[in-house]
Structures are given as structure tokens and as C-alpha cells.
Amino acid sequence: MSAPLRLRLDAAALTDNWRALDRMSGAAACGAAVKANGYGLGARGVVERLAGAGCRDFFVATWAEAAALGDLGVGVSVLHGVREEDMPTARSGVARPVLNTVTQIARWREADGGRCDVMVDTGMNRLGISVEEVGQGLLDGLEIDTLMSHLACADEDSPANARQCAALQGLRGRTGAKRLSLANSAGIALGADYAFDLTRPGLALYGGVPRGELAGMVRHVVTPEAQILQRRTLASGESIGYNALYTATAPTEVAILNIGYADGYWRGFSNAGAARVGDAVLPVLGRVSMDLTAICVDAAPELAEGDWVAIDYALPHAASLSGMSQYELLTGLGARAERIWA
Numbered sequence: 135m136s137a138p139l140r141l142r143l144d145a146a147a148l149t150d151n152w153r154a155l156d157r158m159s160g161a162a163a164c165g166a167a168v169k170a171n172g173y174g175l176g177a178r179g180v181v182e183r184l185a186g187a188g189c190r191d192f193f194v195a196t197w198a199e200a201a202a203l204g205d206l207g208v209g210v211s212v213l214h215g216v217r218e219e220d221m222p223t224a225r226s227g228v229a230r231p232v233l234n235t236v237t238q239i240a241r242w243r244e245a246d247g248g249r250c251d252v253m254v255d256t257g258m259n260r261l262g263i264s265v266e267e268v269g270q271g272l273l274d275g276l277e278i279d280t281l282m283s284h285l286a287c288a289d290e291d292s293p294a295n296a297r298q299c300a301a302l303q304g305l306r307g308r309t310g311a312k313r314l315s316l317a318n319s320a321g322i323a324l325g326a327d328y329a330f331d332l333t334r335p336g337l338a339l340y341g342g343v344p345r346g347e348l349a350g351m352v353r354h355v356v357t358p359e360a361q362i363l364q365r366r367t368l369a370s371g372e373s374i375g376y377n378a379l380y381t382a383t384a385p386t387e388v389a390i391l392n393i394g395y396a397d398g399y400w401r402g403f404s405n406a407g408a409a410r411v412g413d414a415v416l417p418v419l420g421r422v423s424m425d426l427t428a429i430c431v432d433a434a435p436e437l438a439e440g441d442w443v444a445i446d447y448a449l450p451h452a453a454s455l456s457g458m459s460q461y462e463l464l465t466g467l468g469a470r471a472e473r474i475w476a
Contacts, residue, residue, distance in 0.1 A: 139468075148183055149187040165315075169213065233251070360445060365439055375420030
């Protein structure tokens, strides 16, 4: 059964974005963060297309996410490490753990787990062992593929970026790790010093622009499309939607769309967002509700019940309109939408 809401996904834009980030990564390999269901687009579809473009390193948050990709034959790392209850899945070889704590490292050693990655905290104070613990030999003897850290302020011109870069550089040769990795999407834009041996872009793969240097280099990937459930005419002086946030000053042609904040089209788009059909711009009228959104269709009077419209969703602009981050706009895209790759 087809859904009345779909996400139109541009496969060429996705792979072109990865290739652009790969070029910016220089001699470093370029991986892909596909956690949170491929940032909302559908992880399997993303991985299949990026693997076809040449990507070899993929990153998820949990073992359930890794297991869902296990039959695709790609290299996957699980960023949240390995809990005791994760060990049966981890030992199956479906993915490598990114070990984050002394306890996780001990657990992996005791199980003779084999190859792993390790997260080092160089200043974010989120996940990872300390630089000092590495220096004290905590990782000695581990079979480490990638020793990685994560930038806290890469989307800003912060002195913290250089401090973190220097801290990771200081660990080169201190462990048996084959590779060092630091840069996310924004980190790639900081320059060659941040690329190390492997970059791990996420947001920019999907059309997000975390730093100005990436504007014009990455393309929009996802466009929500919603079906019209009802047409109506709003008389002058009538209001529409919850709390009557919009009142017509003249007779207004209206379409009610099958999309709302339960689908990731947030209330911040109330009286601010827009849909399109061809060149016609169709503004959102009133408050976005859980499952429904009203738009003005004066510019496209031929639209009827059952027709489809595209929702404006270019990430930087949509973020400024809605007050949501580009990350939230992507990962909040709802499960009710059918994903269609083109």
C-alpha cells in the first residue's frame, strides 16, 4: 500500500556529495556516518549507494543498526562501543566496536575480541578514554584499526579545533593503530591537517552545510512530498488551524496536506514554510499540526485532492525558518514516509 507521504531521495546528489568530500579529504580515506537510519533517509539505501561510489568505512551508533546492515558486506564501526549484552552480536563479526571506556576495553580483551577501533577524548568530554590513559599503555596489545576522536566546535572558528587536532597528532605512533581519524563534515572543511588517515562525514553527505566552505559544494538530497487530502476556500476574515494563527484578508484557495510534526515537519514551519509545484510557491498557512499542514494554492488553482506537492526542505534555509538544526531536520523525518530513490 502506497503512503500519502514520501521522501524523494536524489541518489546522484548523495554520491556526488561523498565524492566532493572524498576529494577534500586528500590522501585520507573518506567514510560515511549512517547512524540514525542514515540520518533519516534509510541506512540501507544510503550504504548501498555510497558503497557503489567507493566508500568503504561506515559508522553507526548501535549494534542493532550494525546488524541491519550486516548482509551488505561493508565495513561498519559501532560508535557507542560494546556493552556486556552486545557481546554476542559483536563477536559475530558483523562490525567493529569503537571502544570508549576502560571497562569496554577490558571486556573486549577478556573476550579476545580481535580488531577494534578506539575513541580518545581530546576535549569534547563526551565519549572516549583520555590522552593520558593512552600514554599509560591502556591500549597496548590491542588490535586497533582506527584510533579516533571527535571535534566539538568544528562548525565554528574556535581555538579548540587546533588543540584537539594537536592532541590526536601527538598520539601518532603511540599505539598499534593503523589509522587516525578526527574530521566530521565540518572538520573536513577545516583543512588538510584535520583529515589524518580517515574522515567521517555525516551531515554534508545529505546536503547539510555546517560551514560556509561547503556551500555550493554539496547538493540537496531529500525532498518531502505530500499528497493533498482536501481542497477548500477560506473566506476573507476566516482563520485556519490551531489557535487561529492565520486569518485570510481575501478569499484564499487552500490545500490540506498529509504531513505534520509527527513526520518531522516541525511547528517552526507554521506561517513560514512553503511547498512548490513547478515554479509556483505555496506558503504554509497557520500552525503545522501533528499530521496535517495547510498551504495557500492561489498560485496553483488547478491542484486537486490526491495531487502531490514538494515541500521546500533545503537544509540551511529550512533550519533558519524552523529554528531546528539541520541535523534535527534530517533525523526527525518520520517513518510514515515512503523513501523513494531516484
